[in-house]
Amino acid sequence: xxxxxxxLSRRGFFAVAGSGLFVFFRADLDAFQEPARFxxxxxxxxxxxxxxxxxxxxxxxxxxxxxxxxxxxxxxLAQLLAExxxxxxxxxxxxxxxxxxxxxDMGTFGSMCIRMLGPVVRAAGAEARAVLxxxxxxxxxxxxxxxxxxxxxxxxxxxxxxxVTYAQLVEGKRIERHIEKVPVKPxxxxxxxxxxxxxKDALEKVTxxxxxxxDIALPGMLHARILRLPAxxxxxxxxxxxxxxxxxxxxxxRDGDLIAVLHERRDLAEQALGLIKAQFDRPRTGLDDKTIxxxxxxxxxxxxxVGQGGSIAEGEKLSTAIVDETYxxxxxxxxxxxxxxxxxxxxxxxATVWASTQAPFSVKPAVAQxxxxxxxxxxxxxxxxxxxxxxxxxxxxxxxxxxxxKAAGKPVQVVWDRAEEFFFDTFRPAAVVKIRSGxxxxxxxxxxxxxxYAAGEREATPFYDIPNHHTVAAxxxxxxxxxxxxxxxxxxxxxxxxxxxxxxxxxHIDILAAKAGVDPLEFRLSHLTDPRMRRALETVAKQFxxxxxxxxxxxxxxxxxxxxxxxxxxxxxxxxxxxxxGSVQVKRVVTALDAGLIVNPDGLRQQMEGSITxxxxxxxxxxxxxxxxxxLDRNFDSYQLPRFSWLPKIETIIIDNxxxxxxxxxxxxxxxxxxxxxxAIYDAVGARLLQLPMTPxxxxxxxxxx
Amino acid sequence: xxxxxxxxxxxKPARVTTDDERMLLWVLRSDLGLTGAKFGCGEGxxxxxxxxxxxxxxxxxxxxxxxxxxxxxxxxxxxxxxxKLHPIQEAFLKHHAFQCGYCTSGMLVNAYALLLKTPKxxxxxxxxxxxxxxxxxxxxxRIVEAIQEAAGAVKGGAL
Numbered sequence: 001x002x003x004x005x006x007x008l009s010r011r012g013f014f015a016v017a018g019s020g021l022f023v024f025f026r027a028d029l030d031a032f033q034e035p036a037r038f039x040x041x042x043x044x045x046x047x048x049x050x051x052x053x054x055x056x057x058x059x060x061x062x063x064x065x066x067x068x069x070x071x072x073x074x075x076x077l078a079q080l081l082a083e084x085x086x087x088x089x090x091x092x093x094x095x096x097x098x099x100x101x102x103x104x105d106m107g108t109f110g111s112m113c114i115r116m117l118g119p120v121v122r123a124a125g126a127e128a129r130a131v132l133x134x135x136x137x138x139x140x141x142x143x144x145x146x147x148x149x150x151x152x153x154x155x156x157x158x159x160x161x162x163x164v165t166y167a168q169l170v171e172g173k174r175i176e177r178h179i180e181k182v183p184v185k186p187x188x189x190x191x192x193x194x195x196x197x198x199x200k201d202a203l204e205k206v207t208x209x210x211x212x213x214x215d216i217a218l219p220g221m222l223h224a225r226i227l228r229l230p231a232x233x234x235x236x237x238x239x240x241x242x243x244x245x246x247x248x249x250x251x252x253x254r255d256g257d258l259i260a261v262l263h264e265r266r267d268l269a270e271q272a273l274g275l276i277k278a279q280f281d282r283p284r285t286g287l288d289d290k291t292i293x294x295x296x297x298x299x300x301x302x303x304x305x306v307g308q309g310g311s312i313a314e315g316e317k318l319s320t321a322i323v324d325e326t327y328x329x330x331x332x333x334x335x336x337x338x339x340x341x342x343x344x345x346x347x348x349x350x351a352t353v354w355a356s357t358q359a360p361f362s363v364k365p366a367v368a369q370x371x372x373x374x375x376x377x378x379x380x381x382x383x384x385x386x387x388x389x390x391x392x393x394x395x396x397x398x399x400x401x402x403x404x405x406k407a408a409g410k411p412v413q414v415v416w417d418r419a420e421e422f423f424f425d426t427f428r429p430a431a432v433v434k435i436r437s438g439x440x441x442x443x444x445x446x447x448x449x450x451x452x453y454a455a456g457e458r459e460a461t462p463f464y465d466i467p468n469h470h471t472v473a474a475x476x477x478x479x480x481x482x483x484x485x486x487x488x489x490x491x492x493x494x495x496x497x498x499x500x501x502x503x504x505x506x507x508h509i510d511i512l513a514a515k516a517g518v519d520p521l522e523f524r525l526s527h528l529t530d531p532r533m534r535r536a537l538e539t540v541a542k543q544f545x546x547x548x549x550x551x552x553x554x555x556x557x558x559x560x561x562x563x564x565x566x567x568x569x570x571x572x573x574x575x576x577x578x579x580x581x582g583s584v585q586v587k588r589v590v591t592a593l594d595a596g597l598i599v600n601p602d603g604l605r606q607q608m609e610g611s612i613t614x615x616x617x618x619x620x621x622x623x624x625x626x627x628x629x630x631x632l633d634r635n636f637d638s639y640q641l642p643r644f645s646w647l648p649k650i651e652t653i654i655i656d657n658x659x660x661x662x663x664x665x666x667x668x669x670x671x672x673x674x675x676x677x678x679x680a681i682y683d684a685v686g687a688r689l690l691q692l693p694m695t696p697x698x699x700x701x702x703x704x705x706x
Numbered sequence: 707x708x709x710x711x712x713x714x715x716x717x718k719p720a721r722v723t724t725d726d727e728r729m730l731l732w733v734l735r736s737d738l739g740l741t742g743a744k745f746g747c748g749e750g751x752x753x754x755x756x757x758x759x760x761x762x763x764x765x766x767x768x769x770x771x772x773x774x775x776x777x778x779x780x781x782x783x784x785x786x787x788x789x790k791l792h793p794i795q796e797a798f799l800k801h802h803a804f805q806c807g808y809c810t811s812g813m814l815v816n817a818y819a820l821l822l823k824t825p826k827x828x829x830x831x832x833x834x835x836x837x838x839x840x841x842x843x844x845x846x847x848r849i850v851e852a853i854q855e856a857a858g859a860v861k862g863g864a865l
Contacts, residue, residue: 069806070806070807072805198802201807202799205804206798206799206804206810207782207786208741208742208743208814209742210807210810214744214745217739223736264736265728266736268725268728335842336806337746337752337808337840339745339746385806386806387842387843415745417748418747418748418749606805606845606848609845609847609848610843614843635747635749635751636751641840642844642846643838643840644834644836644837644839644846644850645833645834645837647846
């Protein structure tokens with residue numbers, strides 16, 4: 001049956017759009033089943049209209065400003081929409097990170113895709129479904145609450161002949177109709193949420209067809225290789241580009257401080273770049289990866305209190321033993337396998353840039369400013385992104401490509417090489433955490449006095465039941481640090497602050513447990529009343545078959561737990577330490593995670609496995625070495641990422657907690673890795689590692705110290 | 707030296723006239739339009755650019771195109787047959803043995819080369835063969851599972 005277009009009651013709501021149905025809705029958080037609990041939501045989309053479109057062919061397009069970095073949001077967001085809209089999962093096509101087509105989004109970071117955008121997508125789907133049912137009801141002359149929607153078809157159970165598809169209802173028209181406060185489905189009604197369908201990106205990725213920014217070619221495109229400074233703080237003294245200009249097909253372009261060689265072939269641009277003779281003035285700061293920690297303590301801004309309770313002085317009076325330790329971690333690189341890449345076309349005062357970025361809507365004003373054009377004349381498209389982990393929160397390569405495209409009058413592609421990637425990375429900051437604490441005669445923590453330098457405040461305040469505690473944080477990854485505090489860029493790295501602070505806290509707890517002569521799991525539980533954390537620890541212990549013992553027991557087992565993005569994580573590990581070489585083989589890692597409602601269990605397991613594997617890197621090998629602003633690690637020969645031979649047996653446990661809305665999953669399970677490895681090393685050999693990464697040299701030194 | 711190099715690319719004859727010192731990766735990506743092999747490190751350290759030359763996995767970022775004259779080159783685009791995926795691709799698909807997907811072409815092609823040489827690899831052989839292919843997302847555990855599954859599927863000579 002066709003919709004009756006003469007129906008006066010609907011006439012006012014339709015406008016011909018040509019390509020489908022747009023459902024306009026307001027992000028009325030009251031309408032969500034999930035309570036308004038998002039601290040960042042004021043920065044979320046408020047001026048958007050369309051999150052979804054129903055095409056005349058029945059396919060549903062979901063438009064979101066988030067991007068697919070590998071974290072699986074392309075799949076999980078499609079599940080959320082398909083569930084609420086009642087359409088087949090396979091009929092949903094995702095359009096992500098396109099600034100012309102998608103509603104504004106702050107960026108893809110902070111484990112927020114499902115936690116914060118999820119409720120919006122669900123609300124959009126629920127409202128669209130209600131609107132479609134209302135439209136069908138008018139057509140059927142039946143009450144809407146009697147109608148049923150399933151797989152994109154609306155039927156009237158009391159009138160078997162009545163049947164209309166969403167596509168038939170929409171008929172390529174645009175509708176503007178609101179229904180306020182449409183409830184989303186209860187958990188019990190889910191048929192798509194909670195399942196693990198094939199990832200939307202799977203086929204393209206296993207066939208090599210998935211396109212990344214560096215794979216996109218435009219007619220007449222030139223590849224750029226850019227002259228770089230040898231060290232942060234260096235300045236260009238003189239430059240001679242004459243030899244490069246003689247290379248057939250090469251063109252040297254200078255735009256302010258940007259000097260680049262352009263060529264139709266990237267490798268030939270690279271060759272020509274090598275012919276540029278440049279001299280630089282280089283700074284001598286004396287700062288390197290060993291002196292950095294004292295430097296941070298000297299240069300960090302004024303500490304801010306981030307958590308406190310009771311009185312440290314009272315706690316000290318109750319203490320019979322004091323433990324005072326300092327924890328360090330080095331700078332860590334993001335090291336996504338895809339380097340920062342972009343291709344820009346600038347024509348007639350309009351720019352289109354395809355960029356590998358986590359935040360296309362931030363790239364837009366940056367490109368506009370660099371080109372001196374209005375933002376509405378800039379279009380950012382985000383193809384698949386080859387990993388981000390926080391490192392692609394900006395996109396300076398997109399601005400470079402746009403500037404060079406404007407200067408050259410042709411499309412220009414910029415694909416950083418690995419050395420550029422290490423040089424311009426916004427590293428996880430090197431940091432210092434000092435924790436001073438006391439134990440009562442009964443083995444209870446009497447006080448906890450913590451000072452965090454450079455890491456930031458997230459997860460700095462202990463969640464254990466400690467009567468007297470005080471935590472300050474001085475500086476962080478988010479900026480606001482004095483100039484010169486860090487010798488290069490720093491920024492968010494998967495679970496910012498939390499890897500450092502969890503390493504310090506959970507190491508310190510283990511030291512206290514050893515001092516008290518109590519099994520580290522039992523010690524934690526004796527200081528915990530939070531039921532979610534108790535459950536996470538008990539769950540992981542059961543799977544691990546944890547046997548209580550004082551440390552060091554010689555078995556090489558460890559435990560650590562944490563909270564991030566309101567997700568609870570508890571991890572246990574077993575490892576072996578080679579006392580002669582100082583090398584560590586992690587044999588088994590078990591992680592239990594409570595992230596509330598789970599949209600896609602397999603997707604969650606991928607994030608957990610990925611976090612565990614990636615976390616081994618910052619635990620054991622990853623640190624950026626530098627000298628006087630020069631980054632000494634420039635490729636994967638010296639900067640060691642986790643490899644296949646490192647692979648422990650990984651067991652992931654998803655704690656069933658569907659009554660809690662879906663929380664963040666991409667970051668929490670990495671936060672416990674440093675501490676769980678440190679604690680297991682201590683249990684194995686009695687050596688306490690206080691600095692990340694726990695390299696063989698540091699382990700040997702700790703063994704020697706005893 | 708500028709010259710014409712002839713070779714077999716994914717089962718079909720291919721010719722390219724270029725400076726023969728150029729690395730195969732860039733010839734594949736720029737001159738031949740095959741972008742499945744990725745640039746990751748440029749020094750043969752990450753494996754994202756892996757292709758198979760005469761049944762051996764090589765790092766195309768570090769192989770001059772002159773070295774492949776007359777040889778048979780297989781890239782990710784050459785796995786499978788039309789719409790039919792190769793068993794190793796099927797296994798990666800089934801196990802979701804990828805996240806961002808950037809290392810995936812290299813992982814698949816390197817695993818394909820392993821199964822050509824060793825149709826029934828042990829777990830230790832898989833780890834050893836895949837050791838120098840880097841994945842930042844941490845899909846390793848699934849990649850190993852996928853290779854094990856594909857090894858089971860290819861015993862009838864699917865390769």
